[in-house]
Amino acid sequence: MKHWFVTTDGSLKARWESAFPASVATTPDSVLGKAEPGDVVWLTTMVENWKELVPAATARNAIVVMLSYAPNDREALRALDLGARGYVHTLAAPDVLNQVALVVTNQGVWVGQELLAKVMGGTFKALQNRQDGEGHQHSEYLHLLTERERGVALAVARGATNKEVARQLDITERTVKAHLSAIFKKLSVRDRLQLILKLAPVAGRTSERIH
Structure with missing residues (x-):
């Protein structure tokens, strides 16, 4: 590199x-x-x-x-x-x-912490206020993932760092990164920010826990 x-x-x-x-x-x-x-x-x-x-x-x-x-x-x-x-x-x-x-x-x-909080806070609220039909469309994205990938994706969408996800799942950060690479590919997103934006409508409502 x-x-x-x-x-x-x-x-x-x-x-x-x-x-x-x-x-x-x-x-x-x-x-x-x-x-x-x-x-x-x-x-x-x-x-x-x-x-x-x-x-x-x-x-x-x-x-x-x-x-x-x-x-x-x-x-x-x-x-x-x-x-x-x-x-x-x-x-x-x-x-x-x-x-x-x-x-x-x-x-x-x-990006700066203040801007990140502003972007994610405002975007999260806006996305969660979308119509139910569109929210259902976003929930369909989760069905493209394996059970473990869903757990990782939802945790990241809620703001967890790789280290926090690794601790919750009792796996290494390298494994978390590998899951994220697969998730990015399956959901056609290029990075963490796009993943958060894509899953925000369902991340706040779903009761699915990481296990």
Whole structure:
């Protein structure tokens, strides 16, 4: 796995190298020809065509993290909607960048805690208020999963971390990740956030417990 930093500001290279010594600074024009599946592409919003680069990079199965000098909710939501896994300040400390990398490479999503709570809280309420017919449609997704996968999926949809799911199921975090990979494929979602959005209408109502 490589870390590709896409920017038009060469002064940031030293900061990124302190976080990821083997990282590579590249240009918007060349990153799509270099990034491979599983690589992390760090893309600044200063790049004029970042809204086109995000879906193009995710289509190559790269993980995209957006960097912004002036983070704001609207831009963050736009980045997530386009497929980014993370959104963080461009001048974040190296240790923060390492934390972001750890989260996004383990099927997580990184945004500010306040925004995440706002997004998930508002979305969860909106989705749970949908008509019963649509809720039934969402419950059908669970029938595509095995019993154990349903338990994992519902726990994640309710906000549990991989570590919490592993503890509840008495399995390893690696096994949880394997289940999530299978769940993502079966439900045609690309990450944890999309899984939460898809199952929110049923996660709050179902009485199914993890076992």
